[in-house]
Amino acid sequence: MATFKNIESLGALDGKRVLVRADLNVPMQDGEVSDDTRIRSVTPTIKALAAKGAKVIVMSHFGRPKGQVVPDMSLEALGQPLANITRLPVAFINDCIGDDVTETIDAMENGSVLLLENVRFYPGEEKNDPEFTKLLAANGDAYVNDAFSCCHRAHASTEGIAHLLPSAAGLALEAELVALENALGTPKHPVAAVVGGAKVSTKLDVLTHLVEKVDHLIIGGGMANTFLAAQGVDVGKSLCEHDLADTARDILGRAEKAGCTLHLPTDVVVAKEFAANAENRTVALDQVAADDMILDVGAASVADLSAALHGCKTLIWNGPMGAFEIEPFDKATVALAKAAAELTDEGSLLSVAGGGDTVAALNHAGVAEKFTHISTAGGAFLEWMEGKELPGVKVLEV
Incomplete structure (x- = not known):
């Protein structure tokens, strides 16, 4: 049975920038989330990291913008639902890489949450482009994947980044892997x-x-x-x-x-x-x-x-x-x-x-x-x- 790195393996996280890959590609109806299962799934990980004093930086895709900026596929609308469910203040920034993102993260308080814009607005995400991956990784001290539903894709935010930062499975992903191992592994x-x-x-x-x-x-x-x-x-x-x-x-x-x-x-x-x-x-x-x-x-x-x-x-x-x-x-x-x-x-x-x-x-x-x-x-x-x-x-x- 394979063993996986978990959050505890990352050590002390107080003041550390932790990039969390969530799957916030949730169904929406009239601008409202119609099924919040995936937000609830990543909540324990976000709360655990925030409780450790980390700056929690959430990444996700939404829809299939195919490397273009598509306003209807912005993650901005997910900021409030994420705040409501985690019961933590959640800020949003309309990019996922670059100087503005770096400055915003630097100004974050320990234990706070920042939601980045849709990673698929960049073609480098789905191509697992090394340069784009480096730009994503530049804003983190550690990486946590809590999006099992995206793990079959070798994208920059699901696979590439884990080669560049200390990495771990989030709580939901860890529970998933244990359950799957018990069901079909052993x-x-x-x-x-x-x-x-x-x-x-x-x-x-x-x-x-x-x-x-x-x-x-x-x-x-x-x-x-x-x-x-x-x-x-x-x-x-x-x-x-x-x-x-x-x-x-x-x-x-x-x-x-x-x-x-x-x-x-x-x-x-x-x-x-x-x-x-x-x-x-x-x-x-x-x-x-x-x-x-x-x-x-x-x-x-x-x-x-x-x-x-x-x-x-x-x-x-x-x-x-x-x-x-x-x-x-x-x-x-x-x-x-x-x-x-x-x-x-x-x-x-x-x-x-x-x-x-x-x-x-x-x-x-x-x-x-x-x-x-x-x-x-x-x-x-x-x-x-x-x-x-x-x-x-x-x-x-x-």
């Missing part, structure tokens, strides 16, 4: 993985990697239809990637060879249209009509899957079981999530979940807080599930 077996979502094509690498790592692979969502079709099941007019039949059969073969039990639905919920409260019925796989759409997993399948989880010690979850956004096609996702939460509550299951749809689905089921760990990262969580090295994490290893 997990307690048997290990189950739930992988749902619309398309096999977006999660090919995940599935291929997991069959070598887990004991039970539960496939749901639209991607289950592709596997069913590959086995000769008529899935009607369901979402299905028929051109990936050979790929699905290859993954089934790999699972069998690796001793991984691959779980597919045995009964499904079908409807003639994709609409809320559409007339629906639960049928066996051989009863799917030509004009049916499979929109959820059936109750018998959920019971079997819940029973499989009862025998497991570790669970990784990414993606819903069905079209959970519309009722009643959320039932399988909710039921399986509740089963996992119950086992976690009892202390028999370590459960780690991540990915945008997954967090929304578990919140919808009302069980997110009962899981051992919920990752708010999308791409970084998926790349971790694929077994890929994350540049922003690698650079923090001891």
